[in-house]
Amino acid sequence: MSIPYVKRDEKEIPTLYVHDKPFFMRSGEIHNSSASDSAFLDEKLWPALRGLNLNAVIVPLYWELIEPTEGKYDFSLLDEIVASARWEGLKLCFLWFGLWKNAESFYVPAWMKKDTETYFRAEKVNGEKMKTISPLCTAAVEKDRRAFTAVMRHIKEIDEYENTVVVMQVENEIGLLGTDRDYSPAANVAFSRPISEKLAQTLGKNGTWEEAFGEDAGEFFMAWHFASAVETIAASGKKEYDLPCYANAWLRQSPWFPGSYPSGGPVTQVQAIWRAAAPSLFTFGPDIYVPYCADVMDDYASENNPLFIPEIRKDAVASSYALYAFGRHNAVCFSPFGIEDLALDPSQLDKPPMDLMIALNIDPSAFDITGSRDCLAATYKLLENLEPLYLKYRGTEHLRACVRHGETDYSAFLRFAGCDIVVKYGPRMSGKPLGCLYVIEPEPNKFLLAGLNCSVEFHAKPGDARKLDILRMEEGRVENGEWLCGRVLNGDEQMTLRFGDLPETRLVEMYAF
Numbered sequence: 001m002s003i004p005y006v007k008r009d010e011k012e013i014p015t016l017y018v019h020d021k022p023f024f025m026r027s028g029e030i031h032n033s034s035a036s037d038s039a040f041l042d043e044k045l046w047p048a049l050r051g052l053n054l055n056a057v058i059v060p061l062y063w064e065l066i067e068p069t070e071g072k073y074d075f076s077l078l079d080e081i082v083a084s085a086r087w088e089g090l091k092l093c094f095l096w097f098g099l100w101k102n103a104e105s106f107y108v109p110a111w112m113k114k115d116t117e118t119y120f121r122a123e124k125v126n127g128e129k130m131k132t133i134s135p136l137c138t139a140a141v142e143k144d145r146r147a148f149t150a151v152m153r154h155i156k157e158i159d160e161y162e163n164t165v166v167v168m169q170v171e172n173e174i175g176l177l178g179t180d181r182d183y184s185p186a187a188n189v190a191f192s193r194p195i196s197e198k199l200a201q202t203l204g205k206n207g208t209w210e211e212a213f214g215e216d217a218g219e220f221f222m223a224w225h226f227a228s229a230v231e232t233i234a235a236s237g238k239k240e241y242d243l244p245c246y247a248n249a250w251l252r253q254s255p256w257f258p259g260s261y262p263s264g265g266p267v268t269q270v271q272a273i274w275r276a277a278a279p280s281l282f283t284f285g286p287d288i289y290v291p292y293c294a295d296v297m298d299d300y301a302s303e304n305n306p307l308f309i310p311e312i313r314k315d316a317v318a319s320s321y322a323l324y325a326f327g328r329h330n331a332v333c334f335s336p337f338g339i340e341d342l343a344l345d346p347s348q349l350d351k352p353p354m355d356l357m358i359a360l361n362i363d364p365s366a367f368d369i370t371g372s373r374d375c376l377a378a379t380y381k382l383l384e385n386l387e388p389l390y391l392k393y394r395g396t397e398h399l400r401a402c403v404r405h406g407e408t409d410y411s412a413f414l415r416f417a418g419c420d421i422v423v424k425y426g427p428r429m430s431g432k433p434l435g436c437l438y439v440i441e442p443e444p445n446k447f448l449l450a451g452l453n454c455s456v457e458f459h460a461k462p463g464d465a466r467k468l469d470i471l472r473m474e475e476g477r478v479e480n481g482e483w484l485c486g487r488v489l490n491g492d493e494q495m496t497l498r499f500g501d502l503p504e505t506r507l508v509e510m511y512a513f
Contacts, residue, residue: 073147449497
């Protein structure tokens with residue numbers, strides 16, 4: 001039996017396979033420190049995830065806990081997480097919190113933190129040493145490589161047959177905050193040299209970093225060196241156990257200059273550099289807390305970058321974005337962050353301080369969990385039941401999805417062969433999902449609709465003089481890809497076809513006369 005892998009299916013759509021079957025991660029990422037204590041895992045975490053209809057969970061692994069003494073590894077916590085996930089019926093994506101987490105070196109072992117000469121820090125232009133170990137510190141990268149390789153070897157030993165662990169994230173939100181690049185002595189020497197031959201061939205550039213990239217030189221320089229370090233780490237681990245690996249990105253966002261977001265991370269503007277330097281990674285995933293989540297998904301989903309969302313806001317709009325991510329962009333993974341919080345009463349939620357959210361460009365409403373649990377659980381269950389139809393129709397003209405993109409986005413227009421659909425989004429409201437619609441056309445002029453906070457109208461094709469009307473509308477549900485009819489709504493209900501705050505499904509057949 002093969003281990004998990006990513007490959008293009010018969011429709012050329014990059015797909016994660018587990019036990020040689022497509023696996024779509026309807027997931028949630030837990031808080032940074034939730035996996036650091038066995039008692040907390042057993043008493044708080046796993047119970048909080050039940051009932052959400054997850055099939056996977058994204059969980060950190062902490063280098064400082066795995067290698068508390070240099071050269072000696074403790075995998076007891078890792079073993080417990082894998083065993084518990086199996087018991088809960090969940091697959092795992094592990095986050096390797098190694099050298100870098102949120103643009104700093106939070107989770108490196110204490111013995112490395114204290115040895116600042118061997119494991120030197122990045123520096124600002126004024127010589128200020130940062131909390132971030134420089135990616136040009138080969139000694140630190142080598143220690144991370146050894147630790148990650150040991151982790152992958154151990155996962156293979158305990159999990160090669162069961163395939164509980166399906167994906168690995170290598171590091172977390174890499175980059176430098178507060179500076180465009182590392183100005184340490186080693187970095188200055190490297191910055192003055194010509195760019196690598198491989199990068200020159202890839203981008204058609206030559207000369208030093210400044211000669212090749214001008215004002216972007218600092219960020220591009222850091223992208224190359226962070227990506228090269230990640231490649232050293234990931235490639236070595238994959239030689240032991242060849243699980244799919246990816247890197248995640250803190251978004252490039254206002255005020256838009258490198259250092260206001262982590263300079264050197266795999267944002268879209270430098271992904272060509274990352275791809276050249278780190279071929280062992282299958283994708284680069286966005287962490288999304290901004291109001292314009294759909295725009296970010298559109299930017300990160302591309303032919304050579306499968307959409308993998310390891311972190312996204314956890315308010316009620318997450319359900320709408322989940323429908324859009326899978327229905328429009330064939331997502332490999334969708335995962336709201338702090339997923340265990342959905343078990344709390346909204347009034348009990350410990351939100352980040354407002355000044356911190358403002359500093360990090362986080363939309364405060366991203367942490368309002370009002371209505372989120374029930375909506376996400378129902379949405380994930382719907383996506384699970386739609387999966388056979390999804391596999392049949394994705395990548396074809398018979399499946400469409402849309403979601404409200406912003407405050408001035410009021411509607412969508414979806415074209416099908418026999419008629420067109422106008423989707424009118426409801427207003428954005430706190431604690432409510434965004435307007436979205438997921439459409440499958442199993443037969444000409446027959447539509448399976450799943451939606452939230454929107455209304456739907458059908459229109460004849462341009463130039464068709466005939467009138468269009470509903471022949472039959474059914475209320476019902478999908479189970480394992482099969483439509484189960486409930487009420488037939490051929491009366492006043494046809495006057496307005498509307499979806500509310502929880503996902504609903506309708507089967508509608510149209511006719512022209």
